[in-house]
Amino acid sequence: MSMISIYLNNISSAVRYNLALSKRVGIFNKFSAFTMIRMLDYTDNLELCESVSTIQGDVVECGVWRGGMIAGIAQMFGDSRRYFLFDSFEGLPPVTDKDGAEAKKWQDDHTGATYYENCKAEMSFATAAMEQAGCKQFFLEKGWFSDTLPVFTKSTEIAILRLDGDWYDSTMCCLENLYPKVVPGGLIIIDDYYTWDGCTKAVHDYLSKEQLTVKIERTKNGVCYIRKK
Numbered sequence: 001m002s003m004i005s006i007y008l009n010n011i012s013s014a015v016r017y018n019l020a021l022s023k024r025v026g027i028f029n030k031f032s033a034f035t036m037i038r039m040l041d042y043t044d045n046l047e048l049c050e051s052v053s054t055i056q057g058d059v060v061e062c063g064v065w066r067g068g069m070i071a072g073i074a075q076m077f078g079d080s081r082r083y084f085l086f087d088s089f090e091g092l093p094p095v096t097d098k099d100g101a102e103a104k105k106w107q108d109d110h111t112g113a114t115y116y117e118n119c120k121a122e123m124s125f126a127t128a129a130m131e132q133a134g135c136k137q138f139f140l141e142k143g144w145f146s147d148t149l150p151v152f153t154k155s156t157e158i159a160i161l162r163l164d165g166d167w168y169d170s171t172m173c174c175l176e177n178l179y180p181k182v183v184p185g186g187l188i189i190i191d192d193y194y195t196w197d198g199c200t201k202a203v204h205d206y207l208s209k210e211q212l213t214v215k216i217e218r219t220k221n222g223v224c225y226i227r228k229k
């Protein structure tokens, strides 16, 4: 290959990459009022999800708050998939000892900039976000994970499982009930792995309990994920 064609190839892949990135930033801008996720993490989430575009299966998010992250994923894939949104819509449960001192301090400080009323959001926000994504195949599963997940039978094939429930018990409950339903090659995105000790520990405990050898990976901006074998 000549130097000129290498140069032109490099330019065209840079242009393609920038076009894809600006599309993702556009999606973030559309849903930024519905998500707590920072732009770079948000666009990394979308890029990760694009990487499983050829894998069939549902999209499940546990811990949706106002629904802005899963709405962005729905904006990308449209009604070619179904979307399940699990949340108490009553905010986070109380921290336990497994979550550590930082989590307790955060939950006790009702004036903190990231407190958001203990991450409480009305269901109507998530409905509005999914409707703005132009999506019809979405289901809001309201309630505590420990009540809703063990009886959840609507999906048996999950392509993208996004965990954003912050605490140890919430994360563990999601992994125990939903990890087995993720299809080979599917993604498990773990929002709080680098933020909250309880979440980190739940992931380690689950993988160890099930003797799984999957790798815990990280995107360029630090989003944690596992690609199921």
Ligand SMILES: C[S@@+](CC[C@H](N)C(=O)[O-])C[C@H]1O[C@@H](n2cnc3c(N)ncnc32)[C@H](O)[C@@H]1O
Binding pocket: 034, 035, 036, 037, 062, 063, 064, 065, 066, 067, 068, 069, 070, 086, 087, 088, 089, 090, 091, 092, 093, 119, 120, 121, 143, 144, 145, 146, 164, 165, 166, 167, 169, 170
């Ligand atoms: C950090 S917020 C989610 C942020 C959201 N994914 C976004 O795009 O901004 C955490 C959410 O998890 C929910 N949650 C955490 N643990 C839960 C549990 N055990 N049962 C039900 N909902 C839970 C809270 O209600 C809250 O809406």
